[in-house]
Amino acid sequence: MRALVTGVGRGLGAAIATELAGRGVTVIGTARRSVAPEAERSCTQIVQLDLADRSSIAAAIDEVHTMGEPIDVLVNNAGLDGRAVGASEHDRGPLDIDPDVFMRQIEVNALGPLLLSRGLVDLLLAANTPKIVNISSQLGHPEVVLRTGRDVGYNASKAALTTTSATLARELPGIIVVAVHPGWVRTDMGGPDAALGVEESAARLVDAMLALRAEQTGRFLDVDGNPFAP
Ligand SMILES: NC(=O)c1ccc[n+]([C@@H]2O[C@H](COP(=O)([O-])OP(=O)(O)OC[C@H]3O[C@@H](n4cnc5c(N)ncnc54)[C@H](OP(=O)(O)O)[C@@H]3O)[C@@H](O)[C@H]2O)c1
DSSP states (O other), X not given: OEEEESOTTSHHHHHHHHHHHHTTOEEEEEESSOOOHHHHHHEEEEEEOOTTXXXXXXXXXXXXXXXXXXXXXXXXXXXXXXXXGTOOTGGGSTTTOOHHHHHHHHIIIIIXXXXXXXXXXXXXXXXXXXXXXXXXXXXXXXXXXXXXXXXXXXHHXXXXXXXXXXXXXXXXXXXXXXXXXXXXXXXXXXXXXXXXXXXXXXXXXXXXXXXXXXXXXXXXXXXXXXXXXX
């Protein structure tokens, strides 16, 4: 089995790559720049990919095609919040958001995964039970946003990723496409107070992705593969 995981340089992406490799899956990782030592060990190849740059996405798609092998699981994990684009806590709210910050989050969190997924459809369809797992967020769900989370660009981009997953699922009946909330996880993005350790989230996510069934396609799931409950 072969998986492609985006954003293996740190955080959840590095942990998912490690978990998959530990279960005997061949992992191709993508990174913008530096790669964590554990990801270097768990990935057979690292492809350079910046989801904010369409020429980088096209080059990564070409590079994966030159490998000439089917892809069983595509994990669109890489993503960012407003802080990663330089917005302060204050600047991330709906009344203050810089349009460029908003659009950068849409570009990286929603459009990038769509462009990468569609560029790899032929390699996915060459696998036996292909899956696209989009790491979305509960903050893309309006019921959750009514309680917490005022990074409007992040919320909108994750809502877009979740609905893009369902749209792709309808278009591609041969591929199981899901969006998943990984839990609140202790990474650079989640911070030190988050509920789940990164290895625990990754282990549960990998259990869920390997067990995905055709009838789950298009759904928004929690870290254990159950329907997400806001
Ligand atoms: N942590 C949580 O509590 C939580 C909760 C819900 C959802 N999520 C989602 O889970 C995923 C992983 O998050 P994390 O917690 O591991 O975050 P993180 O520690 O901040 O890591 C983010 C990853 O995304 C990559 N990335 C950022 N911008 C990119 C770009 N333009 N092109 C390609 N890669 C880019 C980063 O690469 P660089 O090292 O090059 O910056 C890094 O590998 C994200 O999609 C996030 O939205 C996280």
